[in-house]
Amino acid sequence: MRHILGLGASLAAFWMLLSGSISLDHKLVLGFGVASIILTMFLAIRMDRLDGFPVSIRLSPNLIRYWIWLAKEIGKANIDVAKIVLAPNIKISPRMVRVKATQQTDVGIATFANSITLTPGTVSVDIEDDEILVHAITDDMAAGLIESDMDERVTALELKYR
């Protein structure tokens, strides 16, 4: 009950932020807002996504630091893939590799898999037990991902949540 009310309150605040006005002159618009909040709360209850499941991501300095690191990695990988695409002859050596995921929680694994996909050149294809199946566009990208400390960084982030 506490979770659903928290979700409703944050949705209302978000809606007010986006609409920029809460004046009662626009009753129709306000009605749409209330209706969509109620619909979202109903869907959240139906999907059983409220009990014990963290609705929000806790913003910590570590998370911000991880985002900055990830942004740098994304930038570097983007330039690498752009070079492949723009080269006169496309030189690729696609690979399918398995990367160990040491995260304990679903949110942790999802964060790691999403980070892999966000980095161009590597896409997470499937999750098998504690390994993520990754498609990489070149040998180098596959090797780079296996060598990178992304997994440890996400796991360190996860321990801070508790």
Place this chain on the structure above:
Amino acid sequence: MEMIIDLASWAFLLAGIFFIFTGTLGMLRLPDFYTRLHAAGITDTLGTELMLIAMMLQAGWSIVTVKLLMISLFIFFTSPTATHALANAANAVGLRPFGVPEADLRPKKTEEA
């Protein structure tokens, strides 16, 4: 001051256009479904995010910037999820990736048995 902001937002816009163009070119040039996903990733991440940064610079400190920040955050979370869903669906129906060594395609279970 205004001119510096304008110049910076022009630089971000042009960089964004360049990466979206590169991503589109990659979609056309790369050989198969999986490799094309990588090219689409360039458009998703650098391309759109650079454009949004340019727009934020133009909007200044206003509610529009907050909205643009929200859009960029949502793209950051939803675009890899969508890419993963596509790759996962292709893998589930057994679409074979182009040029991948045969050893990589062996399922993990038979390797152990």
